[in-house]
Amino acid sequence: MASLQNNAHPEPAKMEQIINEFFAKSLHIILESRSLYVSSRNSSCDPTVTSPSSSSSSSPSIRSRNKWFNLALRECPAALENTDLWRQSNLDPIVVDVILMKRQGPASLSPIKDFGRWNADEEEMGVEAKSEKIVERWVLQYESRKAKDSNSSSRRSSNNSCSLYKKLILLLRSLYASVRLLPAHKIFRDLNSSGQVLTFTLFHRVSSFAEPFNRKEDAEMLKFGFTPVDTSCGRLCLSVKYRPSVSDVSSESSTPISPRLITDYIGSPLTEPLRRYPSSGLPSHGSPSSLPFSRRHSWSFDRCRASPPSIVSSPSPTHSEPRTSVSNVGSRRFPPSSLPPHPPEMSIGQKNKTFDEYYPSPIMSPSPSPSPPIYSHGFLLSRALKRSESAPVNIPTANVANCPKNAHRHDLLPSPSRTDRGLNMIQYGATAEKLSSLGRDESKRSSGLTASHALPQISFSRCSSRSYQDDSEDHDFTCPFDVDDVDMIDPSSRPGALDHVHMGEMLETGGLYPIRLSQDAAVGALVHMLKKAPPLRQDSCTSEEFSEGATPQTYSINTREDTQIQESPILSSMTSSGFLTRRTTAEALEEFQGYKEMKNSLLMPGSKPCS
Amino acid sequence: MNCEVCQLKELELEQFEIREVLRCILHTILFHRALGLVRPKDVDLELFDITYAQCGEDELEKKVDDKIEQFMSWVEKHPNKKSQICLSFYEVKNKHASWFSNKIERLYWEQWYINLNVTQHPKAHSNKSHHSKVADPGEGVLEDRKARSAVLESSLREVLFQIIKFVDEKKDHVPPIPSLERVITFPFEITIPSSSDSAFGMDMIKRMLQTGHPTMLS
Structure with missing residues (x-):
């Protein structure tokens, strides 16, 4: 005017x-x-x-x-x-x-x-x-x-x-x-x-x-x-x-999802129809500009975290985002091939790291948007919900298809990717608050053990979310969202150690398996995974060494012998006990000490003929 | 200056719907006539799937709400009656200082007639008098209500489009925008049926005295 x-x-x-x-x-x-x-x-x-x-x-x-x-x-x-x-x-x-x-x-x-x-x-x-x-x-x-x-x-x-x-x-x-x-x-x-x-x-x-x-x-x-x-x-x-x-x-196509559903998502058949929701594939659908606001938040997070170099500073994220993610995906793409399963240690280590290093900081920061936190909360909860809902169906395949790639990548990239870490975190969040405290309890050897028990479920929920995503797209877009999901974890639950008894209960009731697989099938999947697992390095009981053991380097250095010898105890203990019959730190430690001795005795005579 | 008149399509509605419907219509008109710097505020209706824009002026909102309240109390006293609310825009001109020296003349340049037919349906009635019965209205009643609500929603949409079209088609009669930095660029008044219905004649005279302009009687 x-x-x-x-x-x-x-x-x-x-x-x-x-x-x-x-x-x-x-x-x-x-x-x-x-x-x-x-x-x-x-x-x-x-x-x-x-x-x-x-x-x-x-x-x-x-x-x-x-x-x-x-x-x-x-x-x-x-x-x-x-x-x-x-x-x-x-x-x-x-x-x-x-x-x-x-x-x-x-x-x-x-x-x-x-x-x-x-x-x-x-x-x-x-x-x-x-x-x-x-x-x-x-x-x-x-x-x-x-x-x-x-x-x-x-x-x-x-x-x-x-x-x-x-x-x-x-x-x-x-x-x-x-x-x-x-x-x-x-x-x-x-x-x-x-x-x-x-x-x-x-x-x-x-x-x-x-x-x-x-x-x-x-x-x-x-x-x-x-x-x-x-x-x-x-x-x-x-x-x-x-x-x-x-x-x-x-x-x-509108399906109201209330965040409070999260409490009973596990294994609930009611929520299953949602599993097929193609919306989980939505980030790839070309129009991030059309994504719901809260999701964009996650996107920007992804960009900042996972691929800083490829951020396009265009005023319109509409264009830059898909490209960013695509360029980004190169390292994160998980072709559904049958690679060896994800080593359990990896996840454990990541979890530990996750909570120690990343939990407090990254939650909301990189978002340039005025997105109100409460929004993302609700939204992410529903994302988590979807992810877990999808778990029931194709766990083993998905597991095989996706997880190993992680390991693969970790071999290449010394530092584990943040997205993966975030992924684990969401799984915690989505599973149960109790799980979230897992990584915390590092000083005890048993935490690692327990974590590996939880692992199957964790991997499943994540992999399954990928599995249907793969149908519509190649990109791994799950991760960025997961990072945000850290929000969901109640900070108060963090310091608390896992209630083992409760864990056991959950497992027994199938609580941790949101899956309608039979118990046996679940065990089978677990066994399969554990078979390929790297050693837990029981000769080191301290937390540092433990988490060190989780780093890719350590993993790749491990000898085959170690792997074979060391995995068997876990395996047997799990399969025979239905995972969790003896679950105290002392017991675990004891057991491992026993196996350590066994291993030593096995190695000694074995090495002699060679030399 | 010619005075453009827009008769909006009659809406049949129940008492509890009056407030939202009137707000929506009045604010939509006012939004089109508030030609100062406006920061529009979107409002979603609660009863209907409709969004309208408001100027975001507290004063204006209050004026509208007050009028609506007055109208509501009139409706309470006069149930099942068709009624008309008039929103008029005018310019103020100082009358040539001859006879009534201090008289200010209002030059109406636009009038909007909102036509309402407030009905009372059985459900609405029981809702009020027998609170316990609210929970078990017959299914037919519910269906009926839903259908009526849907009809009202689409009619309301039509009315809003009518407003938009009218504004779009008739632009020449709108006075030049005064340079004053005000959101509400033109004075307006909202006329509701008088509360003293029996003394209708009196009211007419009163209004004539106030405005010196009898054309707005309907």
């Missing part, structure tokens, strides 16, 4: 500026309530972001831009980025497609926003995923009048910049209200409510031209055209085509 009252600029320049800003503002209004990247709803939960001007992060230019048309909006990175792109394009039309996508599609989708490019990609997408649907198409364009009648009409419409500005204010108010009334807004709302896990998502494409709808689509869409606003040399047109009903999609 200020610029309008300033008469230093000639009228045409003012006009052009107004038109430019109108495009920008319109785009902002539309994307603000369609782009899930930054949701106004979520940010409104955060008192610091309730009003755009209160956000200290915004630069003055953004703030003053925000006053245009007397409509101050929340910041919307997606809009900002697209606006900046558009500004270079000299009054091209803006076409915004709002697309509803079901999540069971293939993994390689990514929203294309680069101007002029999306046609080609659109074709690709059309082939790969049939489950996306344009629910809204906004078309914003400036029709310039032909030179010959421009004079007369400009005089007739007597448009001075003030009257134009007023009309555009009114138009934008209407746009603002109607964006909230259209059916797509309901989807946006649903996706933003934390209590729901949805199988669909929204994303948008901003382009400079529209790919025409086919006849069927066209028939399904309703059109609402705002009255064009005349300017001195043309007119501004804004229209929307929208699907009058999107309820078929949004209603069928």
Whole structure:
């Protein structure tokens, strides 16, 4: 407004500026309530972001831009980025497609926003995923009048910049209200409510031209055209085509999940239907911009933690994220091959590390988003829930498929990846609070032992979550979320040592096996894993050495002999005792000492013939 | 200056729905007419799956809520009656200082008529008088209520679209935005049916005296 009252600029320049800003503002209004990247709803939960001007992060230019048309909006990175792109394009039309996508599609989708490019990609997408649907198409364009009648009409419409500005204010108010009334807004709302896990998502494409709808689509869409606003040399047109009903999609797939379900998720058949939820594969679905807010939090965590070098500092994470993760995935991809099972020690060591080093710090820090913690809580709980729910089915395979890769990687990378650590942590969180204290009790040898008992379950829950994810994608996206799940662990439970008796009970009742496998099958899986396990190094009883033993180096150095000899005791003790008949530190220690002697005696005669 | 009038589609609703529906409609209109720097606030209705924008002005909110309360108490006294609420925008002009020297003239440039048909359904009634019976309404009643609520929701949506369209189509009559840095750029008033229904004539006269403009009587 200020610029309008300033008469230093000639009228045409003012006009052009107004038109430019109108495009920008319109785009902002539309994307603000369609782009899930930054949701106004979520940010409104955060008192610091309730009003755009209160956000200290915004630069003055953004703030003053925000006053245009007397409509101050929340910041919307997606809009900002697209606006900046558009500004270079000299009054091209803006076409915004709002697309509803079901999540069971293939993994390689990514929203294309680069101007002029999306046609080609659109074709690709059309082939790969049939489950996306344009629910809204906004078309914003400036029709310039032909030179010959421009004079007369400009005089007739007597448009001075003030009257134009007023009309555009009114138009934008209407746009603002109607964006909230259209059916797509309901989807946006649903996706933003934390209590729901949805199988669909929204994303948008901003382009400079529209790919025409086919006849069927066209028939399904309703059109609402705002009255064009005349300017001195043309007119501004804004229209929307929208699907009058999107309820078929949004209603069928919403499943309210309440975080409190976590208490009885173990082995509950009730929760099983959720296992198939393709939404777990969602990060790969190309539109992180359309991810629920809370999840993005995890994403950023992932980026900061797991792959700092590959972070793309684009203003729109929409684009950078998929790529980041993909580049990231190279080291984290777990092909479902039959590699040797995950050595138990690895996890134990990681657990110890996890709690000692990483538990307190990383929880929320790297998120640039104003995501309220409570959101992520609920959400992550539900993630954990899903993960564990999925456990029942394909434990052994998944276990074999995924876990070994960890070990593999650890051989290559001396320091265990954080994502893996986080993974273990979530498993704790998801399993039971008691488990979370496992890693804590380092001074006792038995903690390691107990941890290895818990391990099968731990590996299962994690691997199984991968297992169905693998169906739709190759990337290991589980980990980043898990890291956040640290939140879930009640800090108060940390220092407490594991209640062994209780553990035993849980095991006996199948509590730790959320699995409907038979006990025998579970034992079998465990045995299989233990067979491949590296030694526990019972000659070192101190915690340092124990955790040292968990490092990859140690693992790889271990001789075969050691492995074979040392694993047998554990194995036998577990299989014969049904895991946990004697579970005190003393007993374990005693047992191990016995086996140590046995090993020594075995090694002695064995070495003699050789030498 | 011509005064544009918009008659909004009549809504049939129950008493407990009045507050939300009126808030939604009134704020939507006001949002379109508050042409100062606005920081919009999204409000989700509780009874319906509808989101509307509000200017986020406390003062405005209070004024609207007060009027709604007045209307509610009027409805209590006059059940099962169609009623009309009028939201009018005007400009203030100092009348030529001849006869009534201090008189301020209101020039109405726009009027919105919200038409409501407040009904009382059996359920709603029992809800109020016999609290114990609330738990066991017949299934038919529940179904009925659901259906009615769905109808109201879609009608309310229609009304909101009606507002948007009206605003979109008619822009010329809106006075120039005063340069004052205020959110509410134009004065407005909300008129509800008078509480003294019997003394309708009196009320008319009162209003005429206040506004000097009898056209808003419906």
